[in-house]
């Protein structure tokens with residue numbers, strides 16, 4: 001199975017509700033979706049949502065990286081030689097991890113098709129379904145309570161509350177939501193780098209003193225501040241998860257060596273794809289650190305790929321794979337299916353995706 005062409009296109013999907021974090025506010029998911037074509041007429045699907053504030057990647061930079069630098073080297077390569085493809089992919093250029101992730105996902109999709117195996121089985125097949133949380137955007141306490149109650153009515157049992165815009169207001173937000181949803185629901189927080197280390201410790205102590213029962217807190221401090229993250233982890237009881245700090249395998253190696261966090265959030269767009277996500281999961285497992293599989297605001301292509309690792313690997317015990325249900329429509333045919341808070345894997349080879357509706361090819365951007 002040899003690569004003959006890489007088609008580059010995009011989908012623009014409105015969100016059901018504005019997505020707001022301490023880092024950004026958006027109303028639609030803008031996802032680059034690629035198709036890797038082969039001499040066997042199989043197609044591999046991959047995606048890259050440009051999340052500039054987290055990965056540094058824009059739509060134009062993703063397209064240029066695939067079209068001008070990464071893509072041309074792949075033409076003619078055999079999917080059977082996946083180890084060589086992944087080595088060349090990592091060596092092709094520095095950074096540009098979202099572009100690399102799109103290629104990596106499409107290559108694995110084809111590898112699964114070649115060997116007639118669904119990716120979650122290829123990655124270990126530990127389970128065939130998982131529970132995802134639902135993200136509640138940062139807003140007034142009242143609006144967040146309304147959104148949280150709606151999420152419970154839709155069947156979600158784990159809420160990921162966005163905080164980090166104002167520590168005093170964050171305490172009001174979380175207290176109001178805990179009082180409204182009761183004690184059975186799991187509440188995890190994501191500060192998206194919004195606090196400084198001392199402010200984070202003070203705020204988390206307040207959550208603890210109020211008995212708000214927070215499962216864990218994602219990325220309290222700036223991504224580059226590994227010492228600050230360790231300071232927070234060492235000074236609170238609540239578990240701390242590295243997200244933006246846990247970028248790729250090298251950063252995760254450093255975080256684990258420093259014991260700077262209790263948990264790792266793995267995302268394909270930070271790691272540069274599935275092959276690096278597997279390295280991260282294996283390193284974390286070696287150190288006894290549980291992981292969550294996370295996502296950007298992206299289509300079901302990336303969610304199906306991320307869920308394949310989450311289902312495959314035992315050390316991935318949590319999932320924040322809600323992006324596809326935050327979208328007003330789903331252009332991806334096949335892949336994982338959602339039912340309330342459950343994600344079910346497809347048993348079709350690869351990702352199980354057969355087509356992308358409303359996919360707009362970007363003119364003259366194909367690689368042959």
Ligand SMILES: C[C@H](N)C(=O)N[C@H](CCC(=O)O)C(=O)O
Nearest residue numbers: 051135294295296297320322323
């Ligand atoms: C969508 C997912 N639940 C999530 O919250 N991911 C964010 C970043 C997503 C974005 O800004 O596009 C995170 O975990 O920080």
Ligand SMILES: [Mg+2]
Nearest residue numbers: 190218219243
């Ligand atoms: Mg996060």
